[in-house]
Amino acid sequence: MSILQITNLTKSYSGIKALDNVQLSLKKGEVHALMGENGAGKSTLMKILVGLTNPDSGQIVFNGNYLGNKGVNDKLRKGISMIDQEILIIPELTVAQNIFLGREKEIGASTSGWLRDSNINSRAKELLSQIGLEIGADVKMKHLSVAQMQMVEIAKAISNEAQVIIMDEPTSAISDKEVSTLFRIIRELKSKGVSVIYTSHKMDEIFEIADTVTVLRDGNYIGTKSASELDKNALISMMVGRDLDDMFPERRVEKGQEILSVKNLSRKGKFSDISFEVHAGEILGLAGLMGAGRTEIARVIYGMDQADSGDIFIGGKKTKVNSPRDAVKNGIGYVSEDRKGIGFIPALSVKENMTLASLSKHRKGIFINTKSEKEVAEKMIIDLRIKVSGSDQKVMHLSGGNQQKVVIAKVLLASPKVIILDEPTRGIDIGAKFEIYKLIQNLAAEGIAVILISSELPEILGMSDRILVLSKGRKTAMLSRHKATQEMIMKYAVE
Amino acid sequence: MVSNTQTKFKNFGQYGIFLAFVIICLVLALSTPRFFTIPNLLNIGTQVSINALLAFGVTFVIITGGIDLSLGSMVAVTGVIAATFAHPDTYPVIVPVFVALIAGLAFGAFNGLVITKSKVPPFIVTLGTMTIGRGLALILSKGRPVSNLSDSFNFIGGGNLFGIPFPIIILILAFIICSVILNKTILGRYMYAVGGNEPAARASGIRVNNVKMWVYTICGLLSAIGGILLTSRITTGQPNAGAGFELDAIAAAIIGGTSTSGGTGTMTGTLVGALLIGVISNSLDLLNVTSYYQQVVMGAIIIGAVVLDSMGKER
Numbered sequence: 001m002s003i004l005q006i007t008n009l010t011k012s013y014s015g016i017k018a019l020d021n022v023q024l025s026l027k028k029g030e031v032h033a034l035m036g037e038n039g040a041g042k043s044t045l046m047k048i049l050v051g052l053t054n055p056d057s058g059q060i061v062f063n064g065n066y067l068g069n070k071g072v073n074d075k076l077r078k079g080i081s082m083i084d085q086e087i088l089i090i091p092e093l094t095v096a097q098n099i100f101l102g103r104e105k106e107i108g109a110s111t112s113g114w115l116r117d118s119n120i121n122s123r124a125k126e127l128l129s130q131i132g133l134e135i136g137a138d139v140k141m142k143h144l145s146v147a148q149m150q151m152v153e154i155a156k157a158i159s160n161e162a163q164v165i166i167m168d169e170p171t172s173a174i175s176d177k178e179v180s181t182l183f184r185i186i187r188e189l190k191s192k193g194v195s196v197i198y199t200s201h202k203m204d205e206i207f208e209i210a211d212t213v214t215v216l217r218d219g220n221y222i223g224t225k226s227a228s229e230l231d232k233n234a235l236i237s238m239m240v241g242r243d244l245d246d247m248f249p250e251r252r253v254e255k256g257q258e259i260l261s262v263k264n265l266s267r268k269g270k271f272s273d274i275s276f277e278v279h280a281g282e283i284l285g286l287a288g289l290m291g292a293g294r295t296e297i298a299r300v301i302y303g304m305d306q307a308d309s310g311d312i313f314i315g316g317k318k319t320k321v322n323s324p325r326d327a328v329k330n331g332i333g334y335v336s337e338d339r340k341g342i343g344f345i346p347a348l349s350v351k352e353n354m355t356l357a358s359l360s361k362h363r364k365g366i367f368i369n370t371k372s373e374k375e376v377a378e379k380m381i382i383d384l385r386i387k388v389s390g391s392d393q394k395v396m397h398l399s400g401g402n403q404q405k406v407v408i409a410k411v412l413l414a415s416p417k418v419i420i421l422d423e424p425t426r427g428i429d430i431g432a433k434f435e436i437y438k439l440i441q442n443l444a445a446e447g448i449a450v451i452l453i454s455s456e457l458p459e460i461l462g463m464s465d466r467i468l469v470l471s472k473g474r475k476t477a478m479l480s481r482h483k484a485t486q487e488m489i490m491k492y493a494v495e
Numbered sequence: 496m497v498s499n500t501q502t503k504f505k506n507f508g509q510y511g512i513f514l515a516f517v518i519i520c521l522v523l524a525l526s527t528p529r530f531f532t533i534p535n536l537l538n539i540g541t542q543v544s545i546n547a548l549l550a551f552g553v554t555f556v557i558i559t560g561g562i563d564l565s566l567g568s569m570v571a572v573t574g575v576i577a578a579t580f581a582h583p584d585t586y587p588v589i590v591p592v593f594v595a596l597i598a599g600l601a602f603g604a605f606n607g608l609v610i611t612k613s614k615v616p617p618f619i620v621t622l623g624t625m626t627i628g629r630g631l632a633l634i635l636s637k638g639r640p641v642s643n644l645s646d647s648f649n650f651i652g653g654g655n656l657f658g659i660p661f662p663i664i665i666l667i668l669a670f671i672i673c674s675v676i677l678n679k680t681i682l683g684r685y686m687y688a689v690g691g692n693e694p695a696a697r698a699s700g701i702r703v704n705n706v707k708m709w710v711y712t713i714c715g716l717l718s719a720i721g722g723i724l725l726t727s728r729i730t731t732g733q734p735n736a737g738a739g740f741e742l743d744a745i746a747a748a749i750i751g752g753t754s755t756s757g758g759t760g761t762m763t764g765t766l767v768g769a770l771l772i773g774v775i776s777n778s779l780d781l782l783n784v785t786s787y788y789q790q791v792v793m794g795a796i797i798i799g800a801v802v803l804d805s806m807g808k809e810r
Contacts, residue, residue, distance in 0.1 A: 302698075304698065323700075324697060324698050324699070324700050325700040325701075325702060327700070328699075328700035329700075334698070336698065341692075341694055341695070342692075342694040342695045342697075342698040343695060343698075344692070344695060345687070345688050345691035345692040345695050345696065345758070346691065346692065346758075347687070347691045347758040347759050348687055348688060348691055348758075352684060352687070352688075356684075356688055356696070356699040356701070357699040357700050359681050359684060359685075360681075363681055366680045366681060366682065367679050367680055367681075368679060368680065368681055368684060370679075410699065414700070
């Protein structure tokens, strides 16, 4: 019996169809994965379901009635809740206060404006124990981890008597152990007859938790299959529309001279006694678990943090890197894992972002040589195959993959001799990932030394010539491409 | 259909303030014969000039994500300093002008220095220097207006060149120079970068603190020009002058589309914002509306402009 039936749903933004005749049938008590690359239309569909936006045409039948277009509160009351990627909580309020925010009267905790927190607390406690959560109801939200906040959000949805809970990338920011808690709760929801619509970039999760999978591509409905009759490759080819056998093409390594080396580099509480070198034309992979110290090492090499001891050598010469400015001058480029935070400037154009680290090459006195600036930007757009309407388009309007390419272009235009790529394909859809892999290989072929930091083992294994494995801030192994396996890397990463 | 109207609305939000300005001018020209006469237009230009200069300065600051509340006090300090050196038969007119400009630069640089070195929010720092500046103006003038200024000094704010009031000429020059700085120079690009995403700007190798030093110093310099113009126009150095000017300047920038969260804004927008404020207070004068009502109208316009702007940004 289906609780939610979507037919012929269509929605366009500025003439571009985000959803084109999409359908979805959600059964009571099932976990339904909604899959597709970035830009496939998942977010738009979810936004319509929770009432953040309205469709142009199509029908949504919920519990036998038309759902209607009356906004978020109406959907909440009818029993559709969403656990957002970016969690919306008030950090200074307690768990209980957050759960019942705006509904104090309904639950009898408030009469004529006066609040009785004890009432809220006991209700919240009941709710939390219902889903087996060991969080105090009177703890302030700011003391919780991201995963715990997510659980509180779920508790809130349950308290709303949600029949459908939409989870948008719920595991993007939580640890493996927390994922298993989340999955336990999802299974509990299922057994109570609650349906879950679930999105994630992580394939393994889908096969672990989902009953049914619906795939969208470019706003079109591709198909719905039971998870048990799909495997990873079949799912990827549904999402991408082609097979991806050659994600990591074989390449010839021509190792040049040493470009960068670090000796006994340490930073208190982050990593200690790290030594390695990287040569022109080489790709050095840095593998390790979260918190192993990979990003922290990159930040020190790029001058964003300072080492407590140890030295950095560039071209064999001992060099002090006190700031990103020093790093850029010395030919070091860094593509951060935190693309939004320190990668690009959303309100500036593609062109302006690209030349930000190399404007001194386009100067006429104090003025900018806009002609040469435009030329190099447009060449980069072609070379990196960036999808933009023009070099003047603002970066905030681009997809994740294209934003990442703009950041890489910015780093490249500063003519680096060594480039550090920190999780360069995180949150990027599969097609764009492939292009970025090719791009990295081309850089190496041009004689740039590449340091690749990644949490995805296939990526590290497929791309790197040598792999440096870190565990808890220490170097535990240096493996060559041909000898390394996923099992070996994991073994050293947890050592 | 939905998307079409949204696009239209977005464009309207972007250019709404220009459109509003043109419509208001047209309505006034048709309804009030005295509005669209050369003497009245020159009068508006002169009245707007000081606010516009300060607004240009604060536009730079707001684009980098900062704020400067000490503008009005800087006007007072530099005005009093200029007046002290501008008595007849003492120094040539270049001296008071030069000394006041240096004082403005120094005051602005001090703002920049404290903000970049202390990491205290610009709002707090300039709230402090606003009070300090007012105190300095009172100390330097011993609390009394500094009058008896030379004719050549009084020409700056009161004279004409080819029939155009001198303040308007300065306004036009300042507008051109500020626009060029913002749009054509590396410094201007870095201002947008710092306000748009400061950590990203720093990670791109931009010296963020240098950029901030520049904008507060430029803001001080423009305030000094404002101080000189005001002192010259009222032929006295008033220690109490310029109170509240900072709010008018910020209002002009905001009405002109500069976002208080930084990263966006244009000099043209700010100029239109300043002109809009000037035209409306002028027309209310012409229509004999008392100044009490004028303030209510002005406040409503500030809010209206930002509402318009944010509606344009929604999607």
